[in-house]
Amino acid sequence: MSREYIVRVPVATIWTNPEAPRKIDEKAVSYPLEMKDWLKEMTTEERRLLCDNNLVQSQVLYGQQVTVKEEKGEWFHVLVPEQPSSKDDGGYPGWLPKNQVISREKTDVTDTTASVAVTAQTAWLYEGTEPVLEVSFQTRLPLVNETEDWITVKTPDGDRLIKAADAEVIDSQEESENVNGEKLVETGAAFLGLQYLWGGMSGFGFDCSGFTYTIHRTFGITIPRDASDQARQGELVERASLKKGDCLYFAKEEGQGRVYHVGMYYGDNKMIHAPSTGKGIEVVEIGTTKYDKDYCTARRFW
Incomplete structure (x- = not known):
């Protein structure tokens, strides 16, 4: 039977399985959490392996709810209801340490308007x-x-x-009424230079779809967690009709294969995006990048 828990660390990383964390990741699975130390001590290659070795899935913020499906030792298999995913109808799935959550029944965190x-x-x-x-x-x-x-x-x-x-x-009732593409882009631009983090969903580091997800969430708009799921939802926008704040998707095989990246249209054929490990959030002219030939589709969620 599923149970509700609340995250009690600033950022709880959702791992692929309980065996995924390495020795270098001890500070990321601890309580109290040592987030900045973890990020500072990882080399670029160690960061890259979070992706290449499929170690990390997503992250959840302090105070957010997760649904526990099963236990394994000191770990919970959870779903994140606020992160829609084709992987599970109940939310984004993965594993996190028991010590980073607390039973909702033991908290005074209640839903208010x-x-x-x-x-x-x-x-x-x-x-x-x-x-x-x-x-x-x-x-x-x-x-x-x-x-x-x-x-x-x-x-x-x-x-x-x-x-x-x-x-x-x-x-929450007024939130999404105040959004437009200009505001999305302006909000995203505040993070220029922030280092990319695979699975990242926070001001400590984003991945590409974590960035677009979080910027939209700022205005009360919930979009899927992963780029491949995002690319199938929202309002389809032709490339010639792009507006600031539209999400741009890029796929393997020159746009015909698997979606692997997302950015947000910045205007003037530019996009703002979280590029890859070793780089920070940036604004680039799309036509000068490797992504241009892989352009797949654009979606508007605002």
Whole structure:
């Protein structure tokens, strides 16, 4: 029988199986999590192997819910309901350490109309005047109270404070009404230079589809987690009719094979994207890249 759990680390990595983490990944499967140290200590080649050896599937943010399907030792096989996937109707599947989640029944995190979304690349949660946890962009937590300088939120660890400058109070009913392509591109541009991370879904690092997924989520739009699934949904847009914020998909065999990459149209035949391991988020002219010949389709979700 499935059970609901809440992520209690800033970013929980979803692994392909419990055997996937290497010695270098110990800080990524720990509690407390040492996210920045993990990323800093990995070489470019070690980062690349997360993809090449199919070690990592996705990530989940602090306070997000996962559904546990089964247990294996110190690991849970989970689904991420907020990340649609053709792999499972219940959400994106994979494995995470038990120590990085807490049973929903043991938390005070409840669903409310208003929630608080982190708008900074990363931001600190405070207990009193003490910074206690650095969380990611688009971490969403229920609102308790707000003043001019501080917002109080409910977390898996109890009530915490976040600087008002690092977050915004959102109403889920109004959210998607305020989006357009210009805003999507502007939001994405705030991450220029951020290093690519395979499976990345946070302000600590994105992969290509994690980037487009998260930018849309900022405005209350949920799109599939993977590029191949995204390419089959949304409104089809002809290449000659592209607008800023449209998602561009690229496939093997000069656009006829498997979709392997996604970027977001930036205007003037340019795109903003999370390219590959060893590179940061960038804006490139499509016609000058290897992707141009592999152009497959474009989709609009806004």
